[in-house]
Amino acid sequence: MSISDDGRHEARFWFTEGERIRCRLCPHNCSISPLRRGICGVRENRDGKLYSMNYGKVSSINVDPIEKKPLFHFYPGEEVFSLGSVGCNFRCRHCFVPGTFVVTSAGSHRIEEITGIDKDELLTHSGRFMKVKDVFDHHYAGQVCRVRPANLPEIVCTPQHRFLASVGPSSDLVHIVEAQELREEHFVVIPKRKEAGEVQSTGHRPADGNAPDSTRHWRHASPEAGTDPRLARLLGLFCARGQVSGLAGRADLFDILLSFASSDNGLAEEVQAACHDLFGADVRIDNGGRSLKACVGVSIAKMFVELCGADSMTRKVPGFMFNSPKGIVGPFLQGYFEGNGCYRNDRSEAYAASRSLAMGICELLINQGAVPALDLCGPDAQRPSVGGKAELCAEHVIRVPSAFDFVRGKWKSGYRPFYHEDENYFFIPVRSVSREQYEGRVHNLEVEGDHTYTANFAAVCNCQNYNISMASLSEFGLKDIRPEEVSEMALSNGCRGPAKEKGMFTVYVTNGYIQEDPLRELSDRLDAMNIDVKGFSQRFYDKVCLASLQPVLDTVALAHGLGIHIELTYLIIPGENDQREEIRRFSEWVSDLDPRIPVHFTRFHPDYKMADRPPTPIPTMEMARDVGREAGLKFVYLGNVALTHGEDTFCPECRRLVAERRRFGVMRVEARNGRCPSCGHDLYMVQRSG
Numbered sequence: 001m002s003i004s005d006d007g008r009h010e011a012r013f014w015f016t017e018g019e020r021i022r023c024r025l026c027p028h029n030c031s032i033s034p035l036r037r038g039i040c041g042v043r044e045n046r047d048g049k050l051y052s053m054n055y056g057k058v059s060s061i062n063v064d065p066i067e068k069k070p071l072f073h074f075y076p077g078e079e080v081f082s083l084g085s086v087g088c089n090f091r092c093r094h095c096f097v098p099g100t101f102v103v104t105s106a107g108s109h110r111i112e113e114i115t116g117i118d119k120d121e122l123l124t125h126s127g128r129f130m131k132v133k134d135v136f137d138h139h140y141a142g143q144v145c146r147v148r149p150a151n152l153p154e155i156v157c158t159p160q161h162r163f164l165a166s167v168g169p170s171s172d173l174v175h176i177v178e179a180q181e182l183r184e185e186h187f188v189v190i191p192k193r194k195e196a197g198e199v200q201s202t203g204h205r206p207a208d209g210n211a212p213d214s215t216r217h218w219r220h221a222s223p224e225a226g227t228d229p230r231l232a233r234l235l236g237l238f239c240a241r242g243q244v245s246g247l248a249g250r251a252d253l254f255d256i257l258l259s260f261a262s263s264d265n266g267l268a269e270e271v272q273a274a275c276h277d278l279f280g281a282d283v284r285i286d287n288g289g290r291s292l293k294a295c296v297g298v299s300i301a302k303m304f305v306e307l308c309g310a311d312s313m314t315r316k317v318p319g320f321m322f323n324s325p326k327g328i329v330g331p332f333l334q335g336y337f338e339g340n341g342c343y344r345n346d347r348s349e350a351y352a353a354s355r356s357l358a359m360g361i362c363e364l365l366i367n368q369g370a371v372p373a374l375d376l377c378g379p380d381a382q383r384p385s386v387g388g389k390a391e392l393c394a395e396h397v398i399r400v401p402s403a404f405d406f407v408r409g410k411w412k413s414g415y416r417p418f419y420h421e422d423e424n425y426f427f428i429p430v431r432s433v434s435r436e437q438y439e440g441r442v443h444n445l446e447v448e449g450d451h452t453y454t455a456n457f458a459a460v461c462n463c464q465n466y467n468i469s470m471a472s473l474s475e476f477g478l479k480d481i482r483p484e485e486v487s488e489m490a491l492s493n494g495c496r497g498p499a500k501e502k503g504m505f506t507v508y509v510t511n512g513y514i515q516e517d518p519l520r521e522l523s524d525r526l527d528a529m530n531i532d533v534k535g536f537s538q539r540f541y542d543k544v545c546l547a548s549l550q551p552v553l554d555t556v557a558l559a560h561g562l563g564i565h566i567e568l569t570y571l572i573i574p575g576e577n578d579q580r581e582e583i584r585r586f587s588e589w590v591s592d593l594d595p596r597i598p599v600h601f602t603r604f605h606p607d608y609k610m611a612d613r614p615p616t617p618i619p620t621m622e623m624a625r626d627v628g629r630e631a632g633l634k635f636v637y638l639g640n641v642a643l644t645h646g647e648d649t650f651c652p653e654c655r656r657l658v659a660e661r662r663r664f665g666v667m668r669v670e671a672r673n674g675r676c677p678s679c680g681h682d683l684y685m686v687q688r689s690g
């Protein structure tokens with residue numbers, strides 16, 4: 001390992017995957033992009049190497065009794081020198097699969113495309129746009145929920161992701177509901193934009209002046225000058241039917257081609273006139289009025305391509321259209337539906353090969369005041385796979401009742417759509433929620449202010465658990481400290497830990513989320529571990545710990561097999577992991593591994609983000625102790641609660657009191673060399689010799 005000039009410490013256990021780095025320290029196996037950090041928040045990909053950003057940085061230094069760790073059978077009564085730092089590899093699982101669209105100030109984009117921290121602005125539940133504070137993505141294997149709102153694209157997310165939903169069409173009834181708890185009586189909500197917003201610049205400018213007075217004509221498409229409704233309609237027609245083609249032998253001229261059916265009366269002539277008036281373009285109509293070619297210069301051709309996409313699969317709504325007034329959006333939508341749609345059964349239908357275009361058209365309709373239906377259609381149509389790969393071979397159909405006036409953004413008098421609305425939201429009924437297995441990348445975002453955004457138009461909460469369980473390096477007053485300073489401070493305080501080379505022992509207090517190879521390497525330097533087993537069900541780890549249970553159990557078994565002294569802590573949280581059956585299964589698992597392993601059942605007290613839970617009832621604590629003993633555990637302790645003999649050690653053979661404790665203090669220890677002084681029974685206890 002090496003330390004860079006700015007203090008970064010080159011990490012271990014990783015390999016490169018192109019520009020990404022795959023971290024192999026813990027079971028998350030993070031794939032880390034350049035200048036990004038893994039789930040723990042302290043291992044960063046920089047310059048093609050993985051660095052530990054918290055090396056030599058401590059957030060707390062204390063001299064503690066070893067019983068506080070808690071370790072009751074490892075040098076009882078000794079004081080240890082404790083250090084803590086930042087970084088947590090229990091992660092957020094409140095995420096969406098790739099291909100989920102979020103509404104930004106520049107239109108709908110896939111969640112995996114959102115990378116502009118402090119730049120991208122997302123629509124929140126309040127109808128405002130707020131900046132992205134952070135983006136998260138990681139590998140996930142487990143169940144996902146398919147939430148199917150009426151007529152809208154389904155939303156695929158982890159079961160715990162939180163939606164804003166209601167049990168009736170009223171803003172007063174909106175509350176937070178996990179995806180797995182949504183039912184058919186719920187409505188998901190689509191926020192209504194509160195800010196009209198000024199039309200934003202597209203960022204494009206003409207490259208040359210090959211078309212007649214192209215700079216002047218470009219200004220018709222410049223948002224700063226206000227878009228001409230005829231250009232908006234022309235762009236809609238181009239999104240529906242157009243393409244740009246270069247002229248053979250001419251690098252400075254291009255053709256804009258649009259095709260029309262024989263039934264499109266007057267459209268070709270309309271486009272011919274618009275192109276001439278807007279761009280001064282030479283327009284000709286061929287093939288009996290069904291094919292139109294407009295000869296334009298580079299700047300105009302570039303405008304159409306950059307605003308609308310190069311072909312049907314990359315087609316998109318021009319970005320500035322999302323912040324244009326209804327008088328501009330309406331003609332665009334009207335042009336699109338006339339160019340690539342039809343009327344049937346009192347509704348207008350339009351089709352799109354591009355998912356981005358389909359979602360953009362839907363967003364414009366929502367901004368105009370109508371929630372459309374979006375489906376897949378055609379003989380080759382497939383339901384998008386999780387991750388969105390199958391969508392490329394399918395068309396999308398957008399349906400809007402013909403009672404909606406595109407241009408004015410109003411319903412005809414007396415018409416009632418399938419949904420409800422009030423001044424804040426559209427309320428869309430949930431049709432079904434199903435589950436399936438998924439393995440792959442998942443994504444989430446953190447948004448400033450409202451801490452919400454939209455997923456396929458529905459309002460959802462942003463990433464919550466990074467705020468709960470993880471803090472950045474900048475949020476702590478960290479102290480830089482060298483390894484040799486640690487051992488010197490420990491010795492000067494008369495502590496037994498934590499430097500092996502100085503003849504002291506080392507102890508690791510951990511959540512147990514580590515891979516086998518790093519733990520094996522650490523084992524030469526570790527004497528004892530206290531490992532938190534925070535529950536004994538995957539459900540609990542999914543919901544509360546945001547990780548997987550099995551890797552923790554594997555760590556316990558491996559550490560024990562490597563000869564490391566281990567003790568286990570189980571925090572009993574009311575309503576989460578306090579069921580007798582779960583505690584029984586945990587106790588039996590430990591007993592099967594080694595019944596001598598000390599188990600500390602710890603009482604929960606409400607604090608921080610779990611202030612809504614009561615303290616663990618005393619009878620529950622006593623039940624856990626009884627269940628542990630019934631399962632064959634020889635040393636069961638009750639922590640954070642004052643109960644007679646709750647923290648005392650008795651010989652499991654002759655029942656002699658061999659260690660008496662009071663609030664982390666040891667009143668007396670009568671064990672000798674780890675054995676009972678009366679009967680010589682092995683107490684699984686490490687003590688000084690003699």
